[in-house]
Amino acid sequence: MRMPLLALLAKEPAHGYELRGQLEQIFGQAYPAPNIGQIYVTLQRLERDGLVHSQDVVQSTRPNKRVYELTDAGREVLLRWLDRTSDGARVRDEFFMKLTLGALSGSADQLGLINRQRRHYLAQMRGLAELAASADRRIPRLLIEGAMLHLQADLDWLQRCQEDLA
């Protein structure tokens, strides 16, 4: 959550609720908005580390609001983050542990595990397809399509496991 908040604050200073609203607006259905508490905790940590600083803005009809702003150090950290390549999604190793280690002791049937996992992935795929159908904006849709492609890769890999272990 730290880097997304820094990236939003690089555009303009904002208070916690605004940041949450922006995340919601950009990522839409593809991303469950974090609760406001999470956002404030992250902002406090960023301030402790000197990456943002805040000041109270007096409002006439409402309680004061605390507006956060990126510091030079924060901008530096953000640029370093943007500059760094990101690792690809890792293989879902929990399932693979079940598949390989469960069979060692004879407590799991590999074909049964593969079949059940395949159906589970397909059900997840259905959920994503429904989500994609309701995504009317580009960014959420791309995120969902990415998740679907990862899931397709998981399914292909499951098939490879079945061929190899059979």
Add this chain to the structure above:
Amino acid sequence: MIGEHEHTMLRACSLTKTFTANGSTTTAVRGADLGLRRGEFAVVLGSPGSGKSTLLHLLGGLERPTSGQIWLNGQRVDGLSQARWAVLRRREIGFMFQFAGLIENMTVADNVEVAALMGGASRRQAAGRRQELLTELGLADLAGAAPARLPVSEQQRVALARAMAARPALLLADEPTGGLDNVATLAVQRLLARAHADGQSILLATRDSRVASAADRVISLFDGMVADDAPLPDAPREVTGPGRRSAVREVLRLRD
């Protein structure tokens, strides 16, 4: 047993198909058992060479099983002549092959319309059906085109329209989205979903998990055998509230 037949669209018992060529034999399907209830949508999944296409060809009467039995609508059909199968495929079974199999000297529109006419539709119904299907599949602009001049991906969709033109009781389709781009795949998915909602029985072979995910049931073939045959669980529902994560959205969580 009568009650069971009323709900069963298609049933196959111990289906086996062995091909012999140049003195060597290959068994493409080994003792497959499967059933499809009326109105059910099932997918056959499996790697290339797992026997998906052969299984579909057996169920559509394009190949004769080496052994085993097939019932369609409670009627035993595995021993029918080619001519009787051809009649079934005109009226009861819509079959979409992986290789489109369109009539080359007819336009796209006529390919679809003739299939509806042969299935017993009136001229007016056939024209309406043709228009509806071509529009849904994004092919309306190609109505006057010659199928052979179209890219394979478009021929595939014409073949699907053709298979569904006569409103067959059962739709058999082999890789209906193979080689299609995203937009065309979505159009095919929507058409299948709508047909399914209208009560169409569908059995299709696919490697596309997005298409497969819409099915009621998944049949997984491995080396010519049914390795799995079970209903798909419901899609994970959106679960909200503190401390609860949705299985769907989990994939999309921003991490620090």
